[in-house]
Amino acid sequence: MQEVIEMFQKDTRNAMSAKVYAQQIAFAPFVFQSSRALRNFGILNIIEDSGELGITAKDIHSRTKLSEYSVRVLLEAGLGIGLLTIDDGKYILTRTGYFILHDKMTIANMDFTHDVCYKGLFDLDKSLMSGKPEGLKVFGDWKTIYEALAHLPEHVRTSWFAFDHYYSSDSFPVVLEHVFKSKPKKILDIGGNTGKWALQCFSHSPTVIMGIADLPGQLNVAKQTIATNGFTNRAEFFEVDLLDEKCPLPTGFDVIWMSQFLDCFSEDEIVSILKRCYAALPDNGQVIILEPLWDKQTYEVSAFCLQMTSLYFTAMANGNSQMYHSELFTGLIRKAGFTFIERIDRIGICHSMMKCSK
Numbered sequence: 001m002q003e004v005i006e007m008f009q010k011d012t013r014n015a016m017s018a019k020v021y022a023q024q025i026a027f028a029p030f031v032f033q034s035s036r037a038l039r040n041f042g043i044l045n046i047i048e049d050s051g052e053l054g055i056t057a058k059d060i061h062s063r064t065k066l067s068e069y070s071v072r073v074l075l076e077a078g079l080g081i082g083l084l085t086i087d088d089g090k091y092i093l094t095r096t097g098y099f100i101l102h103d104k105m106t107i108a109n110m111d112f113t114h115d116v117c118y119k120g121l122f123d124l125d126k127s128l129m130s131g132k133p134e135g136l137k138v139f140g141d142w143k144t145i146y147e148a149l150a151h152l153p154e155h156v157r158t159s160w161f162a163f164d165h166y167y168s169s170d171s172f173p174v175v176l177e178h179v180f181k182s183k184p185k186k187i188l189d190i191g192g193n194t195g196k197w198a199l200q201c202f203s204h205s206p207t208v209i210m211g212i213a214d215l216p217g218q219l220n221v222a223k224q225t226i227a228t229n230g231f232t233n234r235a236e237f238f239e240v241d242l243l244d245e246k247c248p249l250p251t252g253f254d255v256i257w258m259s260q261f262l263d264c265f266s267e268d269e270i271v272s273i274l275k276r277c278y279a280a281l282p283d284n285g286q287v288i289i290l291e292p293l294w295d296k297q298t299y300e301v302s303a304f305c306l307q308m309t310s311l312y313f314t315a316m317a318n319g320n321s322q323m324y325h326s327e328l329f330t331g332l333i334r335k336a337g338f339t340f341i342e343r344i345d346r347i348g349i350c351h352s353m354m355k356c357s358k
């Protein structure tokens, strides 16, 4: 199978298509916002309902609360963007329009981009200079988005969690077998978030004890979720801030699990966290990491999604982390003293699972 990195080795556009694409980049915020408006005002739905026959601007207008002018500028933008075609004055939905309307990944990415990142991304250049998430100021005075998460407006939280969970949910059932291969009695989930992974482990094994370590805001959500599902007697909770190098990890766990966690940290911070994992694990313990590595994707578009997500970390999350390249990332794991047992790529939508021993 072709490695995704090979797809980035050649400039495949001729001069004409390159110039066209450059305009799409130059107008990217217009493309994004008008596509979102066409979706949110129900215009794409109305056009989809009209099927292959299509529908006139006048008829679309009569079914929305927008003025004729607003409907017209959106429809004409939809043509240029490629969401719509027009035939004899009637608008018809394209395949791209269909994906904007129905594709779960597109919806998660679009809502995350708008609700969490859009305003803050304006200050990307400042973040690149300062190494701080300057865009996060739009939500208040926070050091990282993870401290802020529990306090963000509800629609912003919803879009953040939908984005995060969209990517991890498909992978969790696939990796359960791999994680339980060594028959761990106790697993520590660092960055356990809402307790989603812990719940999957409780259902998979009738005896496993799960530890969840996270910042206080997320830990409280996890506590509630685990209690609601009746597993509190098999759960242990640890309030930690792993940005504090002096914050140790609890001992007594056979496996330390981290999913979409280490990408929230810079290279030095990753090594520091992994060294603390090393210190906390018994000699036969394992650390198992689930991460999206951009160069290990099957499709160029998956790599694109991850390369763009890196800029969320720059502008909004913490200013210094990213979705890593496999070579850089595995180097950090080795630097912390771990040895690779195995790495399995192409899990779920975009993940690699790395199993390491002391």
Ligand SMILES: C[S@@+](CC[C@H](N)C(=O)[O-])C[C@H]1O[C@@H](n2cnc3c(N)ncnc32)[C@H](O)[C@@H]1O
Residues within 6 Å of the ligand: 146, 164, 165, 168, 190, 191, 192, 193, 194, 213, 214, 215, 218, 240, 241, 242, 243, 244, 258, 259, 260, 261, 264
């Ligand atoms: C991107 S989420 C991943 C959640 C979950 N593991 C998953 O795969 O869906 C990262 C998690 O790491 C936690 N986190 C971020 N910074 C942290 C820190 N300094 N100390 C402890 N946890 C932190 C966040 O609160 C969040 O729950």
